[in-house]
Amino acid sequence: MSAARQFVLTLSCPDRAGIVAAVSNHLADQGGNIVEAQQFGDQETGRFFMRLVFENASRELADLDADFAPFARQLRMQWTLRDRSRRRRVLLLVSKFDHCLADILYRWRLGELPMDIVGVVANHPRETFRHLDFDAIPFHHLPVDAATKATQESALWSLIEQTNTDLVVLARYMQVLSNELSTRLAGRCINIHHSFLPGFKGARPYHQAHRRGVKLIGATAHFVTADLDEGPIIEQDIERVTHADTPDDLIRIGRDIERRVLARTLRLFLDDRVLLNGNKTVVFHS
Structure with missing residues (x-):
């Protein structure tokens, strides 16, 4: 079994209930295991911010990126996804x-x-x-x-x-x-x-x-x-x-x-x- 690689996901979007659960469930469905998570809801701007580090042993960055894009559009996200090993x-x-x-x-x-x-x-x-x-x-x-x-x-x-x-x-x-x-x-x-x-x-x-x-x-x-x-x-x-x-x-x-x-x-x-x-x-x- 190949070693799990770490990926970093950052995102911001209009704040609403259920974002954390939705993102976590999506990553889990793709075989991801979250190892770090931080979030912030800005009450002045009504925007939500999040940084996640997750492991995935079976998926490539391009596949994860392609799968996340339609999900992100539903929540009007601005986001980045990076292989943590890429300098x-x-x-x-x-x-x-x-x-x-x-x-x-x-x-x-x-x-x-x-x-x-x-x-x-x-x-x-x-x-x-x-x-x-x-x-x-x-x-x-x-x-x-x-x-x-x-x-x-x-x-x-x-x-x-x-x-x-x-x-x-x-x-x-x-x-x-x-x-x-x-x-x-x-x-x-x-x-x-x-x-x-x-x-x-x-x-x-x-x-x-x-x-x-x-x-x-x-x-x-x-x-x-x-x-x-x-x-x-x-x-x-x-x-x-x-x-x-x-x-x-x-x-x-x-x-x-x-x-x-x-x-x-x-x-x-x-x-x-x-x-x-x-x-x-x-x-x-x-």
């Missing part, structure tokens, strides 16, 4: 500040982030990152300025398509994506912003925070949208600071916050724990 293909974008990139590479090599890195894209030359070991990861230098932005983004989009990228990570990529590219990447592009949004959006947020004399600083990981730093928030964290801290101190403290927030966000996304809910997210922690 996401991730493209990392970075500018001069490389602390988030270095941390991601370290955690990836340890096996903490189960993904396939299809490339690193930077608007600075490779020499900027000579202290980092990219090993066999392709590196792409795509310089950009106001005059070349459209051409650079066209090359970036071609790379995303050629590598079959599932997720784009802006790991302190200090360029604002165009509205067109942001729209194309809706739901599969994550940015780490160096402030506790919705405060201190845009450039130099630590300097903005210092001028306001804040006592807490933070970092925010969010989905990228056409509205700058307005995308649905996935994960945040903070650290306490004092009146004696300079802007450079805030930047130093902030680097640690940014690294851990982005790492947690990646772990959540890679395990299908982040569901979009309009301009918010539903995040199913383990």
Whole structure:
């Protein structure tokens, strides 16, 4: 008898009685055995969200997908079904500040982030990152300025398509994506912003925070949208600071916050724990 494979099902639909039972019965009829289940009913929007991990020793993903589609239509579901062994293909974008990139590479090599890195894209030359070991990861230098932005983004989009990228990570990529590219990447592009949004959006947020004399600083990981730093928030964290801290101190403290927030966000996304809910997210922690 073949070993059971694990699949992850995520869904959202208009809330109503009996959804959990209906989904469970459907999976059982297909030979599935549920090993994890989380759910949330949003009373404000009237939508229901669910994440299930189930085992099935006899069915292939394509068959399960085909069988679930008509069932999902009856309940007006938005849904995804993934073989849990399939690793996401991730493209990392970075500018001069490389602390988030270095941390991601370290955690990836340890096996903490189960993904396939299809490339690193930077608007600075490779020499900027000579202290980092990219090993066999392709590196792409795509310089950009106001005059070349459209051409650079066209090359970036071609790379995303050629590598079959599932997720784009802006790991302190200090360029604002165009509205067109942001729209194309809706739901599969994550940015780490160096402030506790919705405060201190845009450039130099630590300097903005210092001028306001804040006592807490933070970092925010969010989905990228056409509205700058307005995308649905996935994960945040903070650290306490004092009146004696300079802007450079805030930047130093902030680097640690940014690294851990982005790492947690990646772990959540890679395990299908982040569901979009309009301009918010539903995040199913383990």
